[in-house]
């Protein structure tokens with residue numbers, strides 16, 4: 223790279239420059255080798271007269287980030303002649319280059335969930351150390367070299383900033399400020415309204431980046447390239463500012479819209495609930511039949527399971543819509559008028575169902591199924607539901623009909639078997655639904671029970687430390703065998719559900735399974 227006619231030399235400091243890896247606004251990155259130790263690093267080289275000396279800024283942040291997962295190590299920094307250099311861990315390609323090379327219009331949901339989980343964790347770490355990244359984008363997320371190729375690293379701290387100064391959060395300001403960040407993903411507040419960046423803006427940039435990856439051809443304001451004039455930049459900002467979350471996320475799993483809204487609702491100084499969102503994206507992956515791990519496996523493995531399209535936020539998914547339309551066209555309504563009168567439709571459906579049940583009925587006649595009257599076949603989940611979730615929801619629907627303890631005990635035993643049927647130990651929404659039904663049936667079927675899975679704002683802020691959960695669950699396991707009444711057992715299930723819900727991974731431990739098995743045994747004894 224040259225600056226004012228200066229060509230980069232072959233050796234800078236003790237580093238022999240081997241290959242140009244990339245160039246950015248502020249300089250160039252080379253693979254370089256130490257001339258004595260042979261250590262290989264990425265050497266970030268910048269001319270000392272550069273108008274924006276980002277290497278100097280960046281150098282200040284590495285010491286605070288050293289040792290953090292997904293943070294590159296800084297080995298050396300200095301000035302040699304006209305060149306300022308940083309020697310950092312040599313890493314792999316950026317998400318930007320992996321995605322571009324894939325040639326795909328969108329990235330697969332599994333990879334996007336892994337990126338979400340990992341980058342949220344990286345931001346949590348940076349923020350915990352008092353630093354904002356302020357330039358979240360695909361080019362600044364890179365994977366490691368083997369054996370760390372499944373780990374995402376954050377790079378480029380040239381725009382980073384300490385947001386804790388003398389023990390206090392930096393102040394907000396009403397004064398409009400020059401924009402720092404990138405055109406594509408910087409938050410609306412920072413980019414379009416000139417607000418002071420804080421932790422919420424790093425997260426909003428991530429939300430936009432994730433939505434971009436799942437949107438064919440990307441977010442609309444990224445499609446015309448970098449704006450070359452102020453007028454073009456103003457148009458871009460207007461487009462970004464006016465894009466509503468529900469429009470940006472149409473057709474995507476609802477978690478993405480929720481995440482974007484959540485980021486935008488955060489107060490300037492508010493600490494984001496990183497654990498909650500890592501959980502949400504992990505659950506989204508699990509619900510779509512993917513592993514619960516956040517390993518970024520690239521290229522995405524060919525799924526052995528039936529691949530599941532993202533869940534829709536509002537409209538029914540296309541498969542389901544097609545099925546409903548298909549059902550409707552086959553519905554034989556005879557001469558009955560159907561439009562404008564709901565009772566006619568219901569009557570028609572009843573007739574169609576009756577006809578379908580008649581032994582000689584025309585096989586063309588169909589049944590329109592809703593979630594509640596779906597087939598009794600436990601093995602075929604409806605679209606967008608894993609087999610495991612489906613089996614659990616079926617079990618939950620049987621709980622209100624289990625009128626004696628022995629029947630409840632059998633359902634709990636079956637629940638445990640289904641929970642153990644794959645490697646995931648996360649208690650999902652359906653699992654909590656089963657526990658809710660169980661509490662209700664054990665305590666008083668006529669009362670309303672607040673679902674355990676709904677976290678209150680307070681719960682979200684104070685995710686329970688792991689040892690608190692372990693202690694409670696171990697106690698429940700010990701005591702369940704001596705509980706004397708169904709009311710006491712209901713309380714224990716409630717405690718188990720609450721403590722599991724408040725724990726960060728919502729996982730069921732060995733003691734958790736022990737408790738559920740003990741519960742099934744105790745119900746048999748109390749029958």
Ligand SMILES: Nc1ncnc2c1ncn2[C@@H]1O[C@H](COP(=O)(O)OP(=O)(O)OP(=O)(O)O)[C@@H](O)[C@H]1O
Nearest residue numbers: 243244246247248249251264311312313316361378
């Ligand atoms: N440690 C590294 N190991 C391998 N490649 C790297 C490393 N750091 C950066 N790169 C490559 O160089 C590119 C530019 O790096 P970086 O973003 O740090 O530089 P920059 O000059 O600040 O760029 P920008 O103009 O995007 O802000 C990256 O997208 C990446 O492809």
